[in-house]
Amino acid sequence: MGKVLIAYATRTGETQQIADLIAEGVRFAGHQADVVNVKTIQNESALAGYDGYAFGSPTYHGDMLQAMKTFLFLTEKAGLEKKPGGAFGAFGWSGEANDRIFQTMTHVLKMDMVGDCLRLKSSALGGGVQMAQEYGRQLAKKLGA
Numbered sequence: 001m002g003k004v005l006i007a008y009a010t011r012t013g014e015t016q017q018i019a020d021l022i023a024e025g026v027r028f029a030g031h032q033a034d035v036v037n038v039k040t041i042q043n044e045s046a047l048a049g050y051d052g053y054a055f056g057s058p059t060y061h062g063d064m065l066q067a068m069k070t071f072l073f074l075t076e077k078a079g080l081e082k083k084p085g086g087a088f089g090a091f092g093w094s095g096e097a098n099d100r101i102f103q104t105m106t107h108v109l110k111m112d113m114v115g116d117c118l119r120l121k122s123s124a125l126g127g128g129v130q131m132a133q134e135y136g137r138q139l140a141k142k143l144g145a
Helices: 014-028 066-075 096-108 128-143
Strands: 003-008 032-037 052-056 084-090 118-120
Touching (some): 003 014, 003 084, 003 128, 014 032, 014 118, 014 128, 066 096, 084 096, 084 128, 118 128
Parallel strands (some): 003 032, 003 052, 084 118
16 A cells, blocks of 8 residues: 655645545545645655655646745655656636646656646536546556555
8 A cells, every 4th residue: 555645735725625635536546645734844854655746736826835835845855756746736717836836746856747737726616526536546546556
């Protein structure tokens, strides 16, 4: 059984709800998932012991939240290269934050990413629950049996 860390930043709680749904998908696939607000992660040692990672932030004024930016700098010291990863978040008009997180995880952290980032306006709209859970299943699939 693999273990996934799902770390998120949020303003209104929507990105946390998406994180919780991704965790459900990971658990449905038979793995463990911990959902954590990035503000509670103080150093790179908090990232140790996980087999996969998903990082998420809403897009606010065309960018990710500052807490996620700070967290991503911290992850550079954590040795996540080749680990399975995913990026997600909520957005209103655009979804730049999710893309930037995905690109950072791909090109800077050199992680083995799930196909693309997950962008949802709301987990309650247009099949969002199922899409977030499926994203968790796809991440779990990268962990293997």
